[in-house]
Structure formats: C-alpha cells, structure tokens
Amino acid sequence: MFNYEIIQSLNDLELMLYRYIMKNADKVVYMRIRELADEAHVSTTTILRFCKKVDCEGYSEFKIKLKMHIQKNESNKINDDTSIIIDFFKKLDNSELEKKLNTLCDLIKAANNVIFIGTGTSGILCKYAARYFSSIGRFAMYIDDPYFPRNYKMYEDSIIIAISVSGETATVIDHISNLKRENSTIVSITNSENCTIAKISDLNISYYVQRERIGISDITTQIPVLYIIESIGKRLHNKVIDSHM
Structure with missing residues (x-):
C-alpha cells in the first residue's frame, strides 16, 4: 500500500x-x-x-x-508452534529411512570426493555439511554458487549430495545433469520425492514437512535437513571406526 x-x-x-x-x-x-x-x-x-x-x-x-x-x-503471519518438527521426529522410526541413510554412508565411504550442492538457504546448509563431515574426518566440499566454474571432469567418481527444499532449483538441476555424465553418484535431500531433483538422483532422501512461504521467500524449517546431515556424519564416523577394529 x-x-x-x-x-x-x-x-x-x-x-x-x-x-x-x-x-x-x-x-x-x-x-x-x-x-x-x-x-x-x-x-x-x-x-x-x-x-x-x-x-x-x-x-x-x-x-x-x-x-x-x-x-x-x-x-501472512507464520505458524511458530513446534508441531511440524514434532511430527517429523515421530516419523523417524522408519526402516526405509534407516536403509537409505546406511546406503548413503556406504556410498560416501567408497567415493573419491564428497561434494554438497545447493543455493540460498540450502547453500548455507551445504557449507555446514561440508564442515561437519570434515570435522569427523571425511573431507568434503560444497558448491553454493549457481555460477561456479564448471570443470566437471575433476568431479569424476565423486558423490554429489544436492540439498533443495523444492527440488526444482534450475541451476542445481543443471549441475546434476552435467555431473551425471562424469560417473558421479547423485544423492538428493529434498522435502518431497515427487520433484525433478529427486527423480534424476540415484538416491533420494525426502523428509516431508509442511512448506512455508512469505512472499517469494521459502522459510520451510531446515531442522530435518540438519538432522539428516548430522545423522549421516555420525554413522559414517562409526562405520570407519568399525572397519578398523
């Protein structure tokens, strides 16, 4: 007005x-x-x-x-109760999710490189994920710039973990499409499995929480993504220890 x-x-x-x-x-x-x-x-x-x-x-x-x-x-006021988060954690007792998390750990162990890709808020989470993985002993990199130089040959035989709430981010889809040609394994963490990024991935982990927006800004909670990142990191660390025993 x-x-x-x-x-x-x-x-x-x-x-x-x-x-x-x-x-x-x-x-x-x-x-x-x-x-x-x-x-x-x-x-x-x-x-x-x-x-x-x-x-x-x-x-x-x-x-x-x-x-x-x-x-x-x-x-336009947003819901500030904790029901969305509580509902997510109630759904964690899920054998399919457990299977996917363990599969991803095995893929990361076998890969030459681990690279997280995302933009916006998801890009910030990629930076956090790379640091978290590196802190537990598995070096990882991140790309949060949609115009990052695209020398895809250096990513050959890498595992690419794409983070996106909508799963429809055009620049991330473009990166993934090119990386698939270099024998990279594509894993995605999205809010739904019914999105483009999930469908072109070799493995998708979806968390299904209610989407929230203010105008053009997506403010969907990222707590499930943080949980998935940290859960994978801890499992990976334990798997490495077990393999040395």
Whole structure:
C-alpha cells in the first residue's frame, strides 16, 4: 500500500501523518477525519492530499484500503508452534529411512570426493555439511554458487549430495545433469520425492514437512535437513571406526 515511490513523494507534514498511521493503524481505521487530524497534528486538507497520493479518492476509501492492508498482513503471519518438527521426529522410526541413510554412508565411504550442492538457504546448509563431515574426518566440499566454474571432469567418481527444499532449483538441476555424465553418484535431500531433483538422483532422501512461504521467500524449517546431515556424519564416523577394529 505504501511503496517506495509513494513515501518518497510525501512532504514533511505528510510524512508525519504517515508515521502516525503506521504506529496506530488499528485505531485509524475507526477514526473520523477530524479525529485523525487532531491526533496527528495535521489539517484535514493534508489528510485528503495524503489520500490522493496513496491512490484513494477520499478518506473513506483510504480507511477501507488500510483495513484490507492490515488484514492481509495478519493472514501472512507464520505458524511458530513446534508441531511440524514434532511430527517429523515421530516419523523417524522408519526402516526405509534407516536403509537409505546406511546406503548413503556406504556410498560416501567408497567415493573419491564428497561434494554438497545447493543455493540460498540450502547453500548455507551445504557449507555446514561440508564442515561437519570434515570435522569427523571425511573431507568434503560444497558448491553454493549457481555460477561456479564448471570443470566437471575433476568431479569424476565423486558423490554429489544436492540439498533443495523444492527440488526444482534450475541451476542445481543443471549441475546434476552435467555431473551425471562424469560417473558421479547423485544423492538428493529434498522435502518431497515427487520433484525433478529427486527423480534424476540415484538416491533420494525426502523428509516431508509442511512448506512455508512469505512472499517469494521459502522459510520451510531446515531442522530435518540438519538432522539428516548430522545423522549421516555420525554413522559414517562409526562405520570407519568399525572397519578398523
């Protein structure tokens, strides 16, 4: 409702009115124009001029749009309870997941290189995963830049672990498609197995939690991914110890 261009066009009195409205929006939708003028210490003329600048014919239309703006923001509030995480951990007693985690450990043990690939928040998790694996004695690298130089020959006989919530990140799919030609084993960690990255992987681990977004930003919890990363690392460490005994 109040974009950058509109705010830039306001004069000092209108900016003072804007600041008052932002702090007291819930009250303003029920105020008469004279009440708002008195409270904000501006004239009714300033208020009507302000309404015009925010593309409203008059004060009544402005109050309707302001109320809709408040309701929209209320509907965008996110769920902050722990039910999603609790539900994920309840599903962990799953023999299929156990089998996949153990299979992945064996693949990592046999690979020449371990490389994590992802972008955005998943890219940050790739960096964490590479550091975590290296800390337990299995050196790993990560690629979190979609435009990383693509000398794919050096990744021959590597295991590539792609992390993606949606499983539809175009640059990651492009990386995977090229790496498959170099005899690399592709493993993916995604929210669902019904996505492109999961379908083109040799092994997919999916965790199925409720997707959450704010606008274009995906804020789906990453706790399941952290659990999977750390679980694989610990199992791998124990397998290496067992093989030396």
